[in-house]
Amino acid sequence: MAKHRAIPPGFLTVGEVAKKTGVTVRTLQYYDKEGLLSPSAESEGGRRLYTDKDVVTLHQIISLKSLGFSLDDIKQRLISLETPADVAKALTEQADDIRGKIQQLTASLTAIEQLKAEVLQMQTVSFKKYADIIVNLQMKNDSYYLIKRFDDETLDHIRNQFDKESGLNFMDRFNCLSDEIVQLQKESAPPESEKCQQVVKEYWDLIMEFTNGDMSMLPKLMEVGNIGTAANAWEERQKIVNDYLEPALQIYFSKLGLNPFEEVKR
Structure with a gap:
């Protein structure tokens, strides 16, 4: 990690990165501790300094985290951003992840709508049956509605x-x-x-x-x-x-x- 007497142009302090990206300073410190995102430089006064490239990597982390990936998963999925091809690859993978998440959410929405329809047809409240219907919807068992008749x-x-x-x-x-x-x-x-x-x-x-x-x-x-x-x-x-x-x-x-x-x- 390079050291600088003052903060040179093109570098951001941890506070500036936090403000720019909407994450907390504590989160950035935690990412550094976990080896997920370390600052590219440090001032002689001990201030951590980040580059614009670090900010792009941080956005990768934020995006993957929002898709439900654990920090360990994210660490394995981070892509080097040295060339335009690297950036394109990172964006392609994130786009694929988002499409997968959309499919999951669409399936969940369909299941919720189906469950709502089944619940309204049942004459009494039965959480056991609700749970069974949910499980069978998740398994994509087309005969799930039989449950309400048992x-x-x-x-x-x-x-x-x-x-x-x-x-x-x-x-x-x-x-x-x-x-x-x-x-x-x-x-x-x-x-x-x-x-x-x-x-x-x-x-x-x-x-x-x-x-x-x-x-x-x-x-x-x-x-x-x-x-x-x-x-x-x-x-x-x-x-x-x-x-x-x-x-x-x-x-x-x-x-x-x-x-x-x-x-x-x-």
Whole structure:
């Protein structure tokens, strides 16, 4: 670090930099201590002196910090500003970071608007359900609105039965199987056909996996699955699945010689 008797032209004191950039002197001292931004020179009286280049670097730090990066992350991302290409690279990276932040904020705004719509449709205040809906929105689980149709006991079962990874895996398999069923319906495949009965078996196995074999949950699932007027694309698809599966399930259970839904009613 160069030393100067007085403050030469082109240098700024720590106070001047703080005033110019809107950060505190204490913050600049902290950045110096952490090796993030050190002054380029020092007067013989011990005053820290910064250059315009230091100010540009400080703006890099401020910008990255506003995007949520930690100081350790920022230290790794700071780019040398020796050439126009260096400056352009720094600006390009900051622009990319800002675009990423805009995408995150847009997704968050969408999730908040979706949550607001769901909350207004619910008849009672349930912070457990709100929390579950928020988690599923963050996971981009398209069937998140099913949560509001489950009672607290069923939601507790789901929380105990699935974690984030296994829950998403289950819904992926459920949705893929539902797509297969919709395709069978489009092909007018008879419910008694081998292809249809194989899909029905897989569907029933998923239900047993979901309930963990607890047959007392079936009436609740039937109530949740009973869709009158579809309010969205997922419900429209599920209505097709339900209508197509009803006779196919009857055939499947008839072959097994049992009807679990009748068993539960007794």
